[in-house]
Amino acid sequence: MKNQTRSTWIASLLIFVPLTLPAQTTEIQEPHEFKASAESAHADWPAAPVRAAKGMVVSDEKLASEAGIEILKEGGNAVDAAVAVAFALAVVEPEAGNIGGGGFMLVRLANGQAKFVDYREVAPAGATRDMYLDKDGALVPEASVIGYRAIGVPGTVAGLALALKTYGTKRLPDVMAPAIQLAEKGFPVSERLSELLGESGSVLGRFATSRRILLKGGSLYEPGDILRQPELAATLRRIARNGPSEFYRGQTAHDLAKEIQREGGVITLEDLAHYQAKLREPLTAAYKVNGHDWEVITSPPPSSGGVAMIEALNILAPVELKSWDDPRSVHWVIEAMRRVFADRAEYLADPDFASIPVRGLTSLCYADALRRTVDPALASTSQKIHAGNPAAYEKPVSPSGGCPQVTSQPAAAANDAAAERALAETLHGGHTTHFSVVDAAGNAVANTYTLNDNFGSGVTSTDGFLLNNEMDDFTTRPGSPNMFGLFQSAANAVGPEKRPLSSMTPTILLRDGKLSFVTGSPGGPRIVSATLLSVLNWMRLEMNAQAAINAPRFHQQWLPDEVLLEPNYSDSVARDLEGRGFSIDSKRIWIGQVEAIGIDSKTGERLGAPDPRRNGVAASY
Ligand code: DON
Numbered sequence: 001m002k003n004q005t006r007s008t009w010i011a012s013l014l015i016f017v018p019l020t021l022p023a024q025t026t027e028i029q030e031p032h033e034f035k036a037s038a039e040s041a042h043a044d045w046p047a048a049p050v051r052a053a054k055g056m057v058v059s060d061e062k063l064a065s066e067a068g069i070e071i072l073k074e075g076g077n078a079v080d081a082a083v084a085v086a087f088a089l090a091v092v093e094p095e096a097g098n099i100g101g102g103g104f105m106l107v108r109l110a111n112g113q114a115k116f117v118d119y120r121e122v123a124p125a126g127a128t129r130d131m132y133l134d135k136d137g138a139l140v141p142e143a144s145v146i147g148y149r150a151i152g153v154p155g156t157v158a159g160l161a162l163a164l165k166t167y168g169t170k171r172l173p174d175v176m177a178p179a180i181q182l183a184e185k186g187f188p189v190s191e192r193l194s195e196l197l198g199e200s201g202s203v204l205g206r207f208a209t210s211r212r213i214l215l216k217g218g219s220l221y222e223p224g225d226i227l228r229q230p231e232l233a234a235t236l237r238r239i240a241r242n243g244p245s246e247f248y249r250g251q252t253a254h255d256l257a258k259e260i261q262r263e264g265g266v267i268t269l270e271d272l273a274h275y276q277a278k279l280r281e282p283l284t285a286a287y288k289v290n291g292h293d294w295e296v297i298t299s300p301p302p303s304s305g306g307v308a309m310i311e312a313l314n315i316l317a318p319v320e321l322k323s324w325d326d327p328r329s330v331h332w333v334i335e336a337m338r339r340v341f342a343d344r345a346e347y348l349a350d351p352d353f354a355s356i357p358v359r360g361l362t363s364l365c366y367a368d369a370l371r372r373t374v375d376p377a378l379a380s381t382s383q384k385i386h387a388g389n390p391a392a393y394e395k396p397v398s399p400s401g402g403c404p405q406v407t408s409q410p411a412a413a414a415n416d417a418a419a420e421r422a423l424a425e426t427l428h429g430g431h432t433t434h435f436s437v438v439d440a441a442g443n444a445v446a447n448t449y450t451l452n453d454n455f456g457s458g459v460t461s462t463d464g465f466l467l468n469n470e471m472d473d474f475t476t477r478p479g480s481p482n483m484f485g486l487f488q489s490a491a492n493a494v495g496p497e498k499r500p501l502s503s504m505t506p507t508i509l510l511r512d513g514k515l516s517f518v519t520g521s522p523g524g525p526r527i528v529s530a531t532l533l534s535v536l537n538w539m540r541l542e543m544n545a546q547a548a549i550n551a552p553r554f555h556q557q558w559l560p561d562e563v564l565l566e567p568n569y570s571d572s573v574a575r576d577l578e579g580r581g582f583s584i585d586s587k588r589i590w591i592g593q594v595e596a597i598g599i600d601s602k603t604g605e606r607l608g609a610p611d612p613r614r615n616g617v618a619a620s621y
Contacts, residue, residue: 042568042612049545049598049607052620056606057085058595059435063187064088064097065619067178068437071170073621078437079107079167080175082445083160085435087179087236090156091229092187094214094466095196095454096433096522099235099247101468102155103432103449104299105163106282106506108515110442114297114508115166118278119159119449120499121152121470124271129493131266132476144476145483146203148265150457150469152500154247156449159277161244166279167443173240180236183464186228189221192614196431196454197221203458210460231464248272255463263459274497285310285362287317287539294539295510300358304348305505307361308528309535311343312336314367315374321540324533324552327576328376333536334556334563334582335374337529338385341558346387349491350499356491360390365403369393379581382561432504432522436597438515438606444597446506448520448527453483473500484524487559505531509539516599517545521592521611526564529555530592538598545598545607553591566591590614 050056055078057068067088068081076084082105089097102121108114132143144150164172189197197204198220204210211217213229221227238246246252249272257269283306287294296313298306315336321329347356360366370388374380392406432450450468451457457469475488482488484503492501503525509517517538521530530553537548555564565574567588574584590613597618598607608618 045550045612046546049609050618050620051600051605051607053605054440054621055081056438056597056608056618056620057081057435058597058608058610058616058618059085059089060096060433060593060595060614060616061089061092062617062619063092063182064435065617067182069619069621070178071175072439076170076175077168077441078439078443078445079163080170081439082435082437082447083164083168084175084178085437086156086160086447086449087176088182089433089435090465091179091182091232093433095193095200096431096450098154098449098451098456098466098468099156099239100154100461100465101449101451101456102152102470103159103447104303104502104504104506105159106297106299106446106508107163107167108297108444108508109167110515114282116280116282116300117159117163118280118302118499119155119162120302120502121155121468122275123471123474123494123496123498123500124153124267125274125496126266126268127471127494127496129495131494132471137477139477139480144472144474145453145469146206146458148260148263148457148459150471151260151265151267151459151467152470153267153271153275154468155275155277157239157244157247158275162277162279172243176236176240180233180240183229183233183236186226189223189225189227191223194221194223200455200458204455207459209462209464210455210458210466213460213464214455229464231462233464235463235465248275252463256461259462283307283310283358283362285313287313289539290542293512294516296507296535297510298507299505301348301351301356302499303502303504304344305503305528305531306507307348307358308340308344309505309507309532310362311340311367312532313535314362314364315339315371316536317367319371321536323541324554325570325573327573327580330554330573330577331376331379331580332374333533334554335380337532337556338380338382338558339370339373339388340528341525341556342382342385342387343390345487345558346489347390347491348501349489350501353495353498354491357390357394360393363390363393365397366390366393368403369406377580382558385558432527434506434520434522434593435595436518436520438518438597438599442515444508444515444518446508446518446520448504448506448522450504450522470500473502481559485560486525486557503527507531507535509535511601514599514601516601517596519594519596521594523592525557526555526591529553530594534594534596545596545609548598549594549596549609549611555591564589564591
């Protein structure tokens with residue numbers, strides 16, 4: 001066990017513009033050596049990360065990680081490799097990798113520049129607030145989830161092309177070559193893909209092209225069968241040749257708009273032509289932990305994840321965290337999650353349409369106020385905890401210091417019936433995929449992108465690519481949870497050309513000014529918890545990169561008032577948490593799939609930490 005030396009913690013925060021906040025000094029203990037990962041991880045999970053001197057790619061799929069390394073070895077940078085990985089995943093991980101969806105790419109270059117490429121889907125111009133409601137105001141079952149009306153205008157091709165043009169060094173045909181090969185020649189179907197296709201067979205089977213390509217016309221792909229996707233290969237070839245305009249204005253756009261219109265969807269050719277990926281400023285926050293200066297670079301709205309990450313890290317900053325075998329540490333993180341998700345439900349949305357109190361939500365003074373509402377011995381309830389009052393903390397703190405005195409908090413308490421419905425929804429599956437890349441020069445990419453649910457809307461276009469059901473991430477009906485059990489506010493209502501709120505949280509950490517950790521996860525709202533825990537494990541608990549990924553995870557999202565624990569969680573901790581008043585969900589599920597890269601601060605080696613929960617793969621050189 002490490003020495004129990006004490007050190008100080010000071011945090012300051014930078015949101016868009018550097019802003020000086022009063023220094024806070026709080027004593028925290030160094031973490032105990034992490035035991036739970038060794039004790040509770042599966043015996044066949046790797047204990048140590050993959051080490052490499054130059055480049056590292058960690059993704060869900062071997063063939064995609066290798067595609068990225070191929071590009072790095074050919075002299076491409078991390079962004080070139082990331083674009084290659086993303087296109088490759090669109091072929092080999094069709095349940096989540098995509099060109100018919102959207103996502104976020106966080107880029108941090110070795111020269112210190114950091115940018116967030118927002119290629120989230122948008123609602124088509126013809127979308128309306130009540131488009132998923134019947135005449136009585138009830139949600140039409142499946143309308144925002146399955147089929148043509150569930151599709152948001154895809155952003156992936158525009159986003160990847162924008163990233164490549166802005167930060168890459170290679171041409172689109174070079175970085176798309178591996179994906180085109182994989183689509184044309186085919187690849188062996190994994191056990192997992194075979195299973196997922198089986199699980200989603202009844203939805204995929206409703207759509208002719210999906211049935212033909214993904215269900216072999218009616219029978220299942222067995223593990224080891226070769227999945228060839230010639231239509232997808234042809235589409236990728238056209239995009240490689242003609243650039244992103246092929247997808248938004250060319251033959252692909254015409255084919256897609258015609259099909260969607262014919263089948264009763266909303267997206268038109270104009271919607272595709274108007275799509276724009278955006279470059280945004282990442283959110284950043286700085287912490288001092290155990291004598292090191294840390295900077296957390298993370299996702300701004302329309303992701304809720306970065307705000308949630310910083311808000312939670314701020315709440316937890318002066319709190320002693322020992323390990324996830326320690327119920328008191330888990331208690332604190334659960335209470336932070338509860339408050340962060342209550343705020344998410346109330347305040348987060350597309351920043352181009354709603355005014356979001358980002359500065360207040362991520363202020364240290366606000367975190368202080370929230371922390372004071374936590375009883376470290378007794379669980380709070382989501383009935384009593386409601387969204388806070390971040391507006392009162394929006395103003396920069398005056399140099400004379402001191403946090404504003406805020407007496408009242410606006411109430412937005414949970415409602416029982418709704419919370420019960422949320423519980424039923426929370427365990428819904430769904431898939432997204434995160435990958436991380438670091439090149440020899442130290443450029444880094446964290447990319448999370450998605451079709452939302454597994455295989456998105458279930459629709460495969462006649463040009464061979466699956467289409468998202470991201471419209472379900474909007475508040476399709478106020479007071480009703482979405483497929484992940486999330487309650488969201490009117491600010492996230494459906495609106496033309498609006499981006500639905502996301503939880504995707506690609507995140508990069510610097511330690512003493514140097515690249516240290518690249519992380520992110522799928523999992524709907526569980527993305528926030530899985531990514532937050534990976535950051536806490538690395539930055540606060542000082543785990544090795546692989547232990548930071550293996551460590552058991554837990555999740556609380558305000559509503560329902562339930563704590564999810566992973567299957568490998570120790571029963572004694574679960575009992576202790578129950579004794580503290582937490583309601584522990586009896587179902588144990590895996591939370592997230594974090595594909596991360598650490599940097600060895602002594603040697604500079606890249607430490608590939610794939611998530612063993614679903615056989616993530618690190619490729620390196
Ligand atoms: O953007 C979001 O938050 C969701 N569409 C992500 C969905 C997801 O992660 C499903 N995965 N397991």
